[in-house]
Amino acid sequence: MxxxxxxxxxxxxxxxxxxxxxxxxxxxxxxxxxxxxxGQLRGMVHGGQQPVSGAIIQLxxxxxxxxxxSATPLIPSTxxxxxxxxxxxxGDYTCPSSTSQLYLVAMGGNPGLAAGTNNAASVLMAxxxxxSLHGGQLTLDPNLFISINEVTTVASVFSLAPFMGGDxxxxxxxxxxxxxxxxxxxxxxxxxxxxxxxxxSATPAGNGVAPQTTLNTLANLLSAxxxxxxxxxxxxxxxxxxxPVGGSTPTDTVQAIYNIARNPANNVSALYDLTTATAPFxxxxxxxxxxxxxxxxxSGVGLGPTAMAIDALGNVWVTGTVTGSAPYSxxxxxxxxxxxxxxxxxxxGGLNLPSGIAIDPAxxxxxxxxxxxxxxxxxxxxxxxxxxxxxGGLSNPGSIEVDGQGNAWIADGGSKSVIKLDNNGExxxxxxxxxxxxxxxxxxxxxDQSGDVWVGDGASALTEFNNSGTVISGGGYPVTNFxxxxxxxxxxxxxxxxxxxxxxxxxGGLGLNNIAKLSSAGAQISPAGGYPNCISPGIVSGxxxxxxxxxPNPFALDGAGNVWSVEAWQxxxxxxxxxxxxxxxxxxxxxxxxxxxxxxxYGYTGLLGSNNFGISAQAVAVDGGGDVWLLxxxxxxxxxxxxxxxxxxxxxxxxxxxxxxRP
Numbered sequence: 001m002x003x004x005x006x007x008x009x010x011x012x013x014x015x016x017x018x019x020x021x022x023x024x025x026x027x028x029x030x031x032x033x034x035x036x037x038x039g040q041l042r043g044m045v046h047g048g049q050q051p052v053s054g055a056i057i058q059l060x061x062x063x064x065x066x067x068x069x070s071a072t073p074l075i076p077s078t079x080x081x082x083x084x085x086x087x088x089x090x091g092d093y094t095c096p097s098s099t100s101q102l103y104l105v106a107m108g109g110n111p112g113l114a115a116g117t118n119n120a121a122s123v124l125m126a127x128x129x130x131x132s133l134h135g136g137q138l139t140l141d142p143n144l145f146i147s148i149n150e151v152t153t154v155a156s157v158f159s160l161a162p163f164m165g166g167d168x169x170x171x172x173x174x175x176x177x178x179x180x181x182x183x184x185x186x187x188x189x190x191x192x193x194x195x196x197x198x199x200x201s202a203t204p205a206g207n208g209v210a211p212q213t214t215l216n217t218l219a220n221l222l223s224a225x226x227x228x229x230x231x232x233x234x235x236x237x238x239x240x241x242x243x244p245v246g247g248s249t250p251t252d253t254v255q256a257i258y259n260i261a262r263n264p265a266n267n268v269s270a271l272y273d274l275t276t277a278t279a280p281f282x283x284x285x286x287x288x289x290x291x292x293x294x295x296x297x298x299s300g301v302g303l304g305p306t307a308m309a310i311d312a313l314g315n316v317w318v319t320g321t322v323t324g325s326a327p328y329s330x331x332x333x334x335x336x337x338x339x340x341x342x343x344x345x346x347x348x349g350g351l352n353l354p355s356g357i358a359i360d361p362a363x364x365x366x367x368x369x370x371x372x373x374x375x376x377x378x379x380x381x382x383x384x385x386x387x388x389x390x391x392g393g394l395s396n397p398g399s400i401e402v403d404g405q406g407n408a409w410i411a412d413g414g415s416k417s418v419i420k421l422d423n424n425g426e427x428x429x430x431x432x433x434x435x436x437x438x439x440x441x442x443x444x445x446x447x448d449q450s451g452d453v454w455v456g457d458g459a460s461a462l463t464e465f466n467n468s469g470t471v472i473s474g475g476g477y478p479v480t481n482f483x484x485x486x487x488x489x490x491x492x493x494x495x496x497x498x499x500x501x502x503x504x505x506x507x508g509g510l511g512l513n514n515i516a517k518l519s520s521a522g523a524q525i526s527p528a529g530g531y532p533n534c535i536s537p538g539i540v541s542g543x544x545x546x547x548x549x550x551x552p553n554p555f556a557l558d559g560a561g562n563v564w565s566v567e568a569w570q571x572x573x574x575x576x577x578x579x580x581x582x583x584x585x586x587x588x589x590x591x592x593x594x595x596x597x598x599x600x601x602y603g604y605t606g607l608l609g610s611n612n613f614g615i616s617a618q619a620v621a622v623d624g625g626g627d628v629w630l631l632x633x634x635x636x637x638x639x640x641x642x643x644x645x646x647x648x649x650x651x652x653x654x655x656x657x658x659x660x661x662r663p
Contacts, residue, residue, distance in 0.1 A: 041089040043104070043146035044081075045124060046197065047111040047226035048280030051085030054118065055109030059093050061100040062181060063172025067662065068165025071103075071172060072096065081109060095131035095138045099178055101185050102128045102140065103156065105168045105254075106148045111227040121230035121239075123168050123252040126152040127160060127188040147197030150219035150226060151281060154257055155191035155199070158294050159184045161261040161641040162626030168254040177663035180624030180645050183314045183335040187625070187640060190296055190336055191215060199281065208298040208337045213285050215294060218260065220279035221271060222253045234274070241270050261641060264292040265598035290585075293602045298337035298636040302329055302345060307357045308619040308631045309365065310648040311378065315340060316621070316629055316636060317365050319354035328354050330367055330376060333636060335623065341380055349374045349382035356400040358408065359649035360423070366408045368397035373410060373421065389425035393417055393433045399444045399486060401453070403467065404655030409453050411442035418442050418455055420469060434469040438476045446487030447650065448495070448520070449659050456484035456497055464522065477522030481529040484516065485552050488650075490561035490591060491660040493520035498552050498565070499530065515555055515563050515589060531593035533565040534585075534601055558622045559662035560644035561591035566617045566630065567601045584617045586630060586639065602639060622646050624663050 041059070045052040057079040063069030074093040081087045095102070106124045110117045126148045131138050146152075157164070163181055164171045173181040188194070190203040191210055199215040202208065224234040242256040243249045244263040250256040260271065272288035302320030309317045314335035321328050322344050329345030356368040363378040372388030395414030402408050406423035417433025436442055440457035447453050451467040461476030462484050484497040495518045514530030533555075534547035547567055555565040567585045585601030619631040624646065628639040645662050646653075653659035 040091075040142040041093075041104075041140055041144060041146070043087055043126075043148060045085045045087070045106040045109065046147065046149045047122065047124075048150070048223040050112045050227055051081075051083070052106065052109040052111050052122070052124075052226070053081055053083050053085060055081045055085075055087075055106040055122070055124075057081065057087045057089070058105050058107070059089065060103055060105060060169070060171070061096050062103070062163065063170075064175055064178075066172060066174055067163055068170045069172035071169055073169075074102070081106070093139075095140075098131060098133075098138060099182075101130055101178075101181055103160075103171070103185070104128060104146055104148060107168075113229060117229055119226065119228060119230035121228075121235045121252050122226045123254040124148045124150065124153045124226070125156050125168050125254060126194050127156040127185045128194070129185045130182065145195050147195060149197045150222040150253070151192050151197055151199050151215060152188075152194055153222060153254060154215055154218045155188050155294075157254060157257045158261045158641045159187045159191070159625075161258055162643070162645050164258055166248075166255060166258055167252070174663060177624055177645060179313060180626075180663060183623070184625040184627075184641065186336055187627070187638075191294065191640070203296065203298075203337060205336070205338050207300060207339065208296045210296055211294045213283050214289060214292070216279075216281040217272070217275060217284040217289075218257065218292065218294075219281045220275050220284060221260075222257060223280055224274065224276060225253055225256070237274055238271075241267050241274060260292050264602060264642065265596070268292060290600060290604045291598065291602050293642055294640045295603060296337060296638045296640065298333065298638065299634065300339055300343060301331045301333060301631070301634055301636055303634050305331075305631050305634060306355050306618055308621050308629065308636075309357045309359050310621050310623050310629070311359045311363050311365075312624075312648060312652055313363075314623050314625060314648070316623075317357055317359065318631060318636070319357050319367055320345070320634070328352055328369070330354060330357070330365060330374075330380075332365075332380065335625070337636065337638065346376055346380035346382075348386075349376075349384055350386060350388035355398050356410075358400045358402045359651060360402040360406045360408070361404065361649075361652045361655045362406065366400055366402060368400045368410060371395060371397075373397060373400070373408065373425070375425065384425055389421055392419045392421070392427035392429055392431065394419055399442075401445055401447050402649075402651040403447050403451050403453075404651060405451075406651070409445060409447065411445050411455060413441060413443075416441050418445065418453065418465065418469070429469055434465055434471075436463040436476065437471040437474055438463065440476070444484075444486030444497075446489060446495070447654055448489045449493055449654065449657060451654060454487040454495055456487055458483050458485055460484075462487065462495065462497065462518065462522065473522055477518060477524075479516050479518070479524060479530075482514075482516050483552075486555075488555070488557045489660050490557055491559075492561070494518065494525065494561075495520070495522075496555070496557060496563060498555050515553075515565055517593070526593060531563075531589055532595065533563070533587035533589055534567045534569075535595070535599040554618065554620045556620045556622050556628070557646065557660055558626070558628075558643040559646040559660070561660060562596070562644065563587075563589040563591075564620055564622060564628050564643060565589065566620055567604070568617065569600070569604070584630075584632065586620060586628060588642070602642065603637070622648075624648055 060071035305320035332341040375384040393415035443458035464473035516530035585604035
């Protein structure tokens with residue numbers, strides 16, 4: 001097994017030995033006594049449009065001993081690019097297993113400068129994915145051709161950032177989140193064509209719009225450094241500007257783009273100003289963006305969607321309709337945005353105006369509907385009969401969650417009670433359900449690590465039931481200046497809730513848009529009014545723009561306990577609201593209440609002619625790859641790799657004692 005050394009040590013030793021790294025080329029590889037069971041892998045390395053000669057090529061398998069763990073180098077011989085930037089690997093590697101996730105790294109090299117130049121600051125990569133059987137051997141596709149450049153580097157790092165330790169050689173996951181890592185590698189193919197090295201404008205399946213201009217702009221930021229000697233500017237300018245507050249200064253291009261991916265609101269304009277007029281990758285952004293997030297927009301999840309849930313495979317489930325009326329449907333979309341359920345979704349079983357949705361530990365989807373609850377198997381087969389589950393006071397069910405035993409808990413607005421069903425749909429809460437201790441209307445709910453159910457009343461308090469339905473919070477846990485709605489829990493057992501308080505004044509008199517935090521004992525930790533998810537008012541085109549209450553604002557927690565919340569923005573002109581009325585973004589709040597996403601959040605594109613997410617942002621969720629999903633108006637928007645992976649679904653976290661944690 002080869003000894004792992006640092007990039008700078010490796011390059012220094014090669015130059016000391018007089019290894020040829022000039023434009024004359026060194027051939028595709030230097031032979032050694034490596035394994036011969038591997039397949040063929042060919043490709044080319046470019047800095048912008050310039051071939052990079054003498055770059056060291058290494059094939060890595062992502063680590064399996066934890067997030068950011070050391071990746072395993074698979075090529076014991078030293079492989080270089082030739083004078084054209086080309087390389088070929090034949091019989092020099094073996095795949096550890098069929099589940100191993102592989103990626104290529106090109107380190108150093110000469111981007112067409114004076115002979116002997118080696119840019120040690122240039123590190124480029126391309127995500128590949130798993131091996132499979134070819135000719136009886138476990139290898140990558142022998143016909144695969146890989147372009148490695150700044151575009152593939154940006155796409156790979158953004159997708160894989162939640163699994164990286166900050167550089168190209170530390171990329172891994174836990175043994176229990178191989179699915180999340182695999183999904184993130186596959187997501188790279190929705191951003192870039194790794195054969196041509198070009199950013200995509202549409203996903204390969206034709207079901208999504210890719211962030212081509214933003215991706216190209218980020219690639220151009222790296223290009224000036226890659227196509228230099230690596231010493232001084234432009235690399236020093238890039239590395240300094242990409243350094244987050246309190247963070248370490250990067251020393252190579254992968255580290256730089258990693259910093260940008262993990263801190264997308266940091267030095268946005270200053271980074272944009274580093275782009276040059278002769279940037280190699282086009283088309284690009286014409287002005288500095290609001291932030292450096294990459295997001296893919298998928299269509300085809302029906303009209304009027306209302307709720308969203310993510311299962312253990314990373315598939316996204318959405319409630320909605322096909323035509324705006326019957327048939328009502330449930331749509332299932334896999335982790336790369338492709339419809340699993342077909343264009344009409346899953347229908348039948350008494351489904352009528354579906355609203356809430358939750359996934360049980362076995363992967364079944366439970367959907368609240370008018371007067372009933374419909375249960376779908378993971379393949380869309382109806383498990384609840386022709387009319388769904390009824391009885392027990394069910395009349396106007398809304399929010400739904402499933403506990404670790406597979407029991408469903410429903411907040412029913414008609415009976416003003418909480419109704420519990422077992423895994424077969426039998427009523428466990430009696431003829432009239434469980435009643436909140438203060439007699440209030442149950443609106444949203446969540447289930448904590450111990451299986452207790454917390455219910456928001458939309459007015460002033462949270463009620464906690466034990467798993468048998470007994471109220472253990474007395475008259476409820478008060479939430480000051482708040483109308484608590486849905487509830488979620490972090491790994492420490494703290495409860496988080498959003499607000500239904502649409503009319504408590506914000507600076508614009510348009511309501512609160514905040515998130516409140518309570519301890520596991522029900523004591524409020526956040527200030528009165530909660531933690532703000534935006535800064536209001538802002539100034540857009542010289543007009544005061546206000547962050548407002550919406551819907552209420554949906555939210556989700558990631559595996560680090562950070563809060564991801566929908567923001568809604570509105571501008572008033574002379575006291576009136578012009579069209580378009582709203583714009584939406586998503587905010588990130590730390591577990592201690594610090595706003596991390598800047599004044600206007602991620603994805604904000606401004607008002608007065610732009611309506612970012614459409615007419616209604618309905619739900620937000622985080623998956624096992626650290627992607628943040630937003631649901632609105634028949635579309636899904638996936639923010640790539642911005643969050644910390646979290647166990648999905650919630651019920652599996654409750655069952656396994658991993659609620660609110662990284663898988």
